[in-house]
Amino acid sequence: MxxxxxxxxxxxxxxxxxxxxxxxxxxxxxxxxxxxxxxxxxxxxxxxxxxxxxxxxxxxxxxxxxxxxxxxxxxxxxxxxxxxxxxxxxxxxxxxxxxxxxxxxxxxxxxxxxxxxxxxxxxxxxxxxxxxxxxxxxxxxxxxxxxxxxxxxxxERQLLGEARPRGERVREYLQDVAAVEQCELAGSLRRWKPTIGDVDALVASTEGPAVVEAFTDWDGADRVIEAGDQKASVRSGGVRIDLRVIDPSEFGAALQYFTGSKDHNVDLRNRAIDRDLKLNEYGVFDVSAVADDADDQRAGERVAGESEAGVYDALDLSWIPPELRENRGEIAAAAEGNLPELVEIDDLSGDLHVHTDWSDGNNTIEEMAAAAAERGDEYVCITDHATGPGMVGGVGLSDDELRDQRAAIEGVDEARDDITVLAGVEANISATGEVSVGDEVLETLDLVVASPHAGLDGDGTDRLIEAARHPAVDVIGHPTGRQLNRRPGLDVDVPAVAEVAAEHDTALEVNANPYRLDLEGGQVKRAIEAGATIAIDTDAHRPESFDYRRFGVHTARRGWAEDGDVLNARSADGLRAFLD
Structure with a gap:
């Protein structure tokens, strides 16, 4: 179909x-x-x-x-x-x-x-x-x-925003197949990496051929690449989807094995060896009494494997969220009971980076505010583009137009009692760090996002630091300016920028647009460690784009972000306290 x-x-x-x-x-x-x-x-x-x-x-x-x-x-x-x-x-x-x-x-x-x-x-x-x-x-x-x-x-790689919905479609389909006891996505897709090589789907079942037959009959499959009794691969909308059918008693071990990064899994296996255990995709085995198990992956006494939590528990570890399984200290934190309480989608109170038809958005201020309110948000900030470097086609607003828009936003805010509508702008950061809106106008706005849009090659550290120091700038938007599968963006010393941002109460954005996811997970972790606050924004240009939020949240989770690290996880009063 x-x-x-x-x-x-x-x-x-x-x-x-x-x-x-x-x-x-x-x-x-x-x-x-x-x-x-x-x-x-x-x-x-x-x-x-x-x-x-x-x-x-x-x-x-x-x-x-x-x-x-x-x-x-x-x-x-x-x-x-x-x-x-x-x-x-x-x-x-x-x-x-x-x-x-x-x-x-x-x-x-x-x-x-x-x-x-x-x-x-x-x-x-x-x-x-x-x-x-x-x-x-x-x-x-x-x-x-x-x-x-x-x-x-x-x-050669698909965007997370393209591959994840397709993976969820096939998981939903397989969960309704009678022979399927459990189905989960695995691999880098489950870790919410920004780009995906292929989609891995694991199924717990004792009826492999029936599951494979149902999988290859899925109406979302464009063609079948290969099919056996326990494995199959199809191509769907340009994405390769690989199916593995696993014995239910081994499903947790397989899910762990096919989810963790290579380095994460190597460290786990070494931890198992230190405890006279063997860890592989079939389970955790006590091999203390086994002389030679090289040819038998299931040799020894099975001590875990049915559930993923059981696998980690057998290694004296708390269950580690998939987004953290990148060998960035998560195993030591799990051993010490110090894993972060990661931010959740429901923790967010609003969106601080939203566009309307005043610049390059599709919808009116009222329509975007209504869509945010329908989602249950406490506040939304309208941040249409200002004129400046990187803006083409006349989409950027002049200082006078920003004044006019502020009055329009205030009118929408006064007319609604279900959401606070804030007046902001997405200003442009020049190659030397200057902000493309006059100070007099910036001072009248509730919130200022400043983003790089041009000259997106080379080192961008100094220009971002200069912008973060600006007294009116509240958020550095999509800091590297990258567009996934399109351009790599700026090289940025994130800790250096984060230290200055923390000093000047400027947040660093995790832009949730699937083409950006900027900052990415590792950068988020370094920014938080340097003391910076982050903002998870959708950069929505239409109501449907508010759904990007989940990609931003999971990207922030890859950076160990907790709700206290996130500016827009605060209430409206908490947000205003930060801005003031």
């Missing part, structure tokens, strides 16, 4: 090909439609079966785009898209994953040099051919060449 992500991908591809052909206006319409299709709460394919008018109910999906969605659902193809592909036969996703290479660049380089793949692009750059194309130069060519390795690696 065609899912929303697949439909959105086709619309994004349409937009890229139109942009590569210098078509004006239409690419933006297709991208807006793609965003809303991807985040539509119901299956768009079901709407398509009701016809074009039903699909037009989706915001920003007009008749022409709705007709193409219906065509794709009914036939598996879009005739106009196929024509565009023939006209420009390039690997658009791979090429545009190189920083600085957009669809227009792809179109230009195909026309000038016949470049279709990353290999073609690399060969042309190494031969010095790109700098001879009109509009390019030696520096651009070197930048492209320098970004190809990153693009290759990124192209």
């Amino acid at each position: 065609t899912d929303n992500a697949e439909l959105a991908d086709r619309l994004e591809e349409f937009a890229d090909l139109l942009e590569a052909n210098d078509v004006e206006y239409k690419p933006r319409a297709y991208r807006r439609a793609a965003e809303n299709v991807a985040e539509y709460p119901e299956d768009v394919a079901d709407l398509a079966t009701e016809g074009v008018k039903a699909v037009e109910e989706i915001d920003r999906v007009g008749e022409a785009i709705a007709a193409k969605i219906v065509e794709y659902v009914e036939t598996g193809t879009i005739e106009e898209l196929e024509a565009l592909r023939e006209e420009l036969p390039v690997e658009m996703d791979a090429l545009t994953s190189v920083e600085g290479v957009g669809p227009k660049t792809v179109g230009t380089l195909y026309e000038a040099l016949g470049i279709q793949t990353l290999d073609d692009l690399e060969a042309a750059a190494e031969a010095g051919e790109i700098q001879d194309v009109s509009g390019f130069g030696a520096k651009t060519e070197q930048n492209i060449l320098g970004g190809i390795d990153f693009a290759r690696e990124a192209h």
